[in-house]
Amino acid sequence: MAGPINHIVFDIGKVLIHYDPNLPYLRLIPDEDERRWFFANVCTHEWNLEQDRGRPWSEAEALLIEKFPEREEQIRAFRQYWPEMVPYAYDDSVRIMEGLIDEGRDVTMLTNFAADTFRHAREMYPFLNKPRGVTVSGEIELIKPDREIYEKHAEHFGLDPAATIFIDDSPANVEGARAAGWQAVHFTDADRLRQDLASFGIDT
Template sequence: MPEAAVKAVLWDIGNVIVRWNPRTLYDKFFKEPAEADRFLSHVCTMDWHVAHDLGVTFADNRAPLLARFPEYSDAIHAWETRWWEMFSGPIPETEAAIEALHAAGVPQFGVTNMSHETFPGTIAMSPAFKRLRNYVVSAHDGVMKPDPAFYALACERFGLTPAEVLFVDDSAWNIRAAETFGFDVHHFTDPAALRPALEARRLL
C-alpha cells in the first residue's frame, strides 16, 4: 500500500487513548493478589465482560454471577460501582499525537468495543476526544471488533475506503483482522513508537 494513500486515523480507545485494566481496581479491592487473580479468571472474566460491549447492561449481566457467586457480591457490583477505578488516566503520547494530527488537518475517528453505559464518561477523560469527529461504538451499533462488519461500518459512517485508513489498536487480534480487511495498521504496544509511525505515513 502506498504510504501517501493513508489520510485518516481510526483510534481504538482503551489502552490506546486511556489506560484501562480491571487489575487497577481489584488489586485494591482484594488483599491478596491470588484472590484478585481468582476473581478475574473465574468470576468477572473478560469473556463475561464482552456482553457489556454488545449492549447488555451492567445490572442484567451481573445477575447470573450474583446467583452463582454470592460470596463475591461486593466485588461483582464493584465492576459497575467502582468501574472508573479501573482507569489510570490518558496516555500522554497519544493525546499529543491526536492534537498534532488535528493541527495538521488529518481526520480522526474513534472505534471501540465499549458499553453504552460507560462511553460518555470515558470520552470525558481527555480533551483529545473532542478532536475525534465521530465514533463506532460496539454497544450502540451491535457489532464488535474484529468482525469485518465493524470495519465496514466504520468506513461507511466516516466516508472512507480501507486504503485511506490507519487503524491504531492495542489488540493483535483486532489488528490482524483490520489488516486483512484492507486497513493500514499500527499495533499500539509502545507509546513512544506512535509518532514515528504517523510520520512514516506522512500524516505528521
C-alpha cells in the first residue's frame, strides 16, 4: 500500500489544455492524404519533439526547408500558427487542479514543451501560473520519459518521489515517472482522474 501523497504533479498538453497540430493544417493543407503525408514525412512528431528538447525553431525550420524547399511556407506555418493548435482548456481538469491548490496541496507541473511556446501558453491560459512551479523540457533540455527529468523536477521542487503522484496522458511518461520512484496515473478524462486521486486518498 502506497504511503500518503504530499505532492501532485500535472502534465499540461492533453491534460489541462487541448493540443492538436492538425488544426491549422486543415486549412493550410485541405487534402487529407497530403496532410497525412506532411505530418508523416515533414513536420513529424519526432521533429517537433526536438523543439521540446530545446532545439531552436530557426534551426528546426532550416533543417526541414533544406530537405523540402517547396514546403517552406507550410513548415514555417507550424510555429506561426501554433496558438491554433491549443484552442481550449479542459475545464474539468483545470477545476480539479485549482481545487487542489485552493486546499493548500502542493501542486507543480512537468511538461514536454518548447520554451517559447510555453511562454505563449501561459499568456493564453493564466491558470498555468497558479501551481507552485513548472519544469519545462525545452528550458532544461531534458524530456519525458527520460528518468533524469523526473529526478530534476523532484530535486528542484524538493519532492519526495514516493510521496509524489504524477498525472500524464502518455502511458510512456507515466511509466517513466514510476521508474523514477513516483506514483503515477494515466489521464483519460476528469472523472477517471477524480477516481484515481481518490484511490490515493485525495478528494477533489
